[in-house]
Amino acid sequence: MKIGILAVQGAFAEHKTKLEKLGARCVELRKKEDLDGDFEGLVLPGGESTVQGKLLRELEMFEPLKEKIQAGMPVLATCAGVILLADHLSNDGHVYFGTMPVTVKRNAYGRQLGSFHTIREMKGIGQVPMTFIRAPYIEKCGEGAEVVAEVDGNIVAVKYKEQYGLAFHPELDEDDRIHEAFLNSVKKYAKKNSPNTWL
Numbered sequence: 001m002k003i004g005i006l007a008v009q010g011a012f013a014e015h016k017t018k019l020e021k022l023g024a025r026c027v028e029l030r031k032k033e034d035l036d037g038d039f040e041g042l043v044l045p046g047g048e049s050t051v052q053g054k055l056l057r058e059l060e061m062f063e064p065l066k067e068k069i070q071a072g073m074p075v076l077a078t079c080a081g082v083i084l085l086a087d088h089l090s091n092d093g094h095v096y097f098g099t100m101p102v103t104v105k106r107n108a109y110g111r112q113l114g115s116f117h118t119i120r121e122m123k124g125i126g127q128v129p130m131t132f133i134r135a136p137y138i139e140k141c142g143e144g145a146e147v148v149a150e151v152d153g154n155i156v157a158v159k160y161k162e163q164y165g166l167a168f169h170p171e172l173d174e175d176d177r178i179h180e181a182f183l184n185s186v187k188k189y190a191k192k193n194s195p196n197t198w199l
């Protein structure tokens, strides 16, 4: 199984380490040509969404990536990644991929106090450690978007089709279960879309 990790800016290396530990092959997506590869799942890491959005356009990676997501490629988006997926930002005029029907608030916990750690329930997984760094949260879920975790009444994890959006950073904690669950959904998706499913 091969996972493409957006690597133009932000915390991509930690995702790579974790996914490789779990047995996946990873390709860092740094330029347009990297998108021609045969990866079956996509990671959008944390970082600075405005910078990532700008670089994606400048590097002409934006449209081809959006097409892959729209075509159903499983995505694990963390922090800035969920800002890129949202179809609405409540405190920012930008919309990036807009492939997930959620309203996201950037820097929702305030710029200074926005970093904290907690352990909360995540649907289908159980109690997981959650590290928030100048994090957004999800204010509203549209049709088809499912709330997967909340912290103090704020939505911090959503699933929409094969897109998983997390306000926190599972790549920074020891727990591997979120990445494992993502790899399982990539496996299922790849199998479904393989020309050999009749075998």
Ligand SMILES: NC(=O)CC[C@H](N)C(=O)O
Pocket (backbone or CB within 6 Å): 045, 046, 047, 048, 049, 050, 078, 079, 080, 081, 083, 106, 107, 133, 134, 135, 136
């Ligand atoms: N850790 C993160 O990814 C922070 C996201 C950042 N505050 C943004 O708006 O892009």
